[in-house]
Amino acid sequence: MSIHWTIFASELAKELAGEGGHRGFGLNPNILETNLINIVIILGVLIYAGRGLVGNILQQRRQTIETAIVDAESRQQGALAALAEQQQKLAQTQVECERLLAQATEDAKRAREEILAEVDRDIARLREAAEREIASEQRRVGEQLRRQAVEQALAKVAAHLERGVGADAQYQLLDRSIAALEKGASS
Amino acid sequence: MMFAAIEVGKHFYWQVGNLKLHGQVLIVSWVVIGVLAIATALASRNPQRVPGGFQNLMEYALEFVQGIAKEQIGAKEYRNWTPFVGSLFLFIFVSNWLGILVPWKLIELPEGELAAPTNDINTTVALALTVSVTYFWAGLSRKGLRYFERYVQPFPVMLPLLVLEDFTKPLSLSFRLFGNILADELVVAVLVLLVPLIVPLPLMVLGLFASAIQALIFATLAASYIGEAMEDHHEEEHGEAQHA
Numbered sequence: 001m002s003i004h005w006t007i008f009a010s011e012l013a014k015e016l017a018g019e020g021g022h023r024g025f026g027l028n029p030n031i032l033e034t035n036l037i038n039i040v041i042i043l044g045v046l047i048y049a050g051r052g053l054v055g056n057i058l059q060q061r062r063q064t065i066e067t068a069i070v071d072a073e074s075r076q077q078g079a080l081a082a083l084a085e086q087q088q089k090l091a092q093t094q095v096e097c098e099r100l101l102a103q104a105t106e107d108a109k110r111a112r113e114e115i116l117a118e119v120d121r122d123i124a125r126l127r128e129a130a131e132r133e134i135a136s137e138q139r140r141v142g143e144q145l146r147r148q149a150v151e152q153a154l155a156k157v158a159a160h161l162e163r164g165v166g167a168d169a170q171y172q173l174l175d176r177s178i179a180a181l182e183k184g185a186s187s
Numbered sequence: 188m189m190f191a192a193i194e195v196g197k198h199f200y201w202q203v204g205n206l207k208l209h210g211q212v213l214i215v216s217w218v219v220i221g222v223l224a225i226a227t228a229l230a231s232r233n234p235q236r237v238p239g240g241f242q243n244l245m246e247y248a249l250e251f252v253q254g255i256a257k258e259q260i261g262a263k264e265y266r267n268w269t270p271f272v273g274s275l276f277l278f279i280f281v282s283n284w285l286g287i288l289v290p291w292k293l294i295e296l297p298e299g300e301l302a303a304p305t306n307d308i309n310t311t312v313a314l315a316l317t318v319s320v321t322y323f324w325a326g327l328s329r330k331g332l333r334y335f336e337r338y339v340q341p342f343p344v345m346l347p348l349l350v351l352e353d354f355t356k357p358l359s360l361s362f363r364l365f366g367n368i369l370a371d372e373l374v375v376a377v378l379v380l381l382v383p384l385i386v387p388l389p390l391m392v393l394g395l396f397a398s399a400i401q402a403l404i405f406a407t408l409a410a411s412y413i414g415e416a417m418e419d420h421h422e423e424e425h426g427e428a429q430h431a
Contacts, residue, residue: 026295032383034292035375042391043288058243066237 199299259410276406283398311365315357318409326416
């Protein structure tokens with residue numbers, strides 16, 4: 001479709017622009033035809049009205065972002081402080097842990113030594129008691145043996161006596177006994 | 188009396204191979220892309236923790252387009268689609284507004300005139316087709332071939348309607364945007380022709396409002412189609428009816 005309105009002066013316009021049938025590139029100097037005044041007015045109104053409106057919106061947006069950032073930053077600060085506090089507590093706890101561990105190790109070592117010493121003492125005591133027992137037992141057995149030997153000797157002597165002792169032997173025995181008595185008296 | 192001319196259907200053609208390109212559309216598109224790229228670069232050049240000035244403005248714009256994507260696609264998936272939806276919105280919005288607020292007619296071309304790229308049906312069709320491709324891709328990449336189940340989901344009787352919908356979506360998207368922008372520019376141009384001063388102003392303000400709404404609608408619908416394609420439970424059309 002080709003709609004072409006032409007007012008009588010369009011020929012004049014072509015003449016002004018210095019064109020023949022075909023236009024080239026150029027500037028259109030006609031202010032009214034190019035609608036320049038209206039555009040300037042509408043731009044002015046737009047800028048005048050838009051500045052306030054858009055400015056307000058942008059200001060608000062900026063404020064919102066600012067408060068959000070400040071808020072986030074303060075929360076970050078708080079979180080960092082809390083973190084530091086907790087870390088400090090953690091360090092304290094670790095120190096405490098180490099102390100407790102060292103103390104426990106110390107206690108354990110001491111207890112071990114005590115127990116060992118006590119056991120050593122017990123061993124010594126037991127050994128001593130055993131040795132004493134052995135000695136007394138030895139003594140007892142020795143005495144018993146001695147007594148048995150004496151009894152056997154006496155029994156033999158009694159048997160010998162019952163079989164009877166000859167007169168010679170009696171004399172001999174008497175003499176020897178007298179001699180032994182004399183020796184005992186002199187010494 | 189004044190002299191003026193309104194030119195519709197005339198284009199500043201560039202011949203590239205066998206293609207005839209609409210040069211005026213490409214030029215203004217590049218300007219729009221440049222404005223967006225420079226704005227982005229400026230805003231992110233020296234990012235501050237507490238955004239001030241221009242960075243703040245651009246972050247606000249980003250949050251706005253994120254909001255569009257989030258609302259339509261859902262908080263779980265919207266991140267992947269924010270760049271697409273945001274680009275659509277920003278490109279259309281800046282195109283529309285630059286078309287109104289920049290006195291393009293100061294610059295004369297050999298033929299045709301500079302205006303918002305969105306007043307050319309080729310631009311809007313291209314944008315709408317990217318939306319179609321994107322929502323198909325979104326659905327297929329999310330569900331694989333099971334994506335096509337949605338065509339027979341409530342009842343198989345719906346199949347023709349739902350297939351038709353895939354064609355009407357880009358059609359309605361492109362024509363809505365193109366029609367709104369072109370109509371607004373024509374009305375303003377005619378009024379400027381008749382009464383050059385003051386009288387076109389209300390219509391220009393209306394045009395600013397309408398073209399911003401159109402950008403919003405386009406981006407919202409694109410996001411809604413993407414969200415719909417990825418949805419697990421089939422749900423009919425929640426976008427189109429509200430905004431048409």
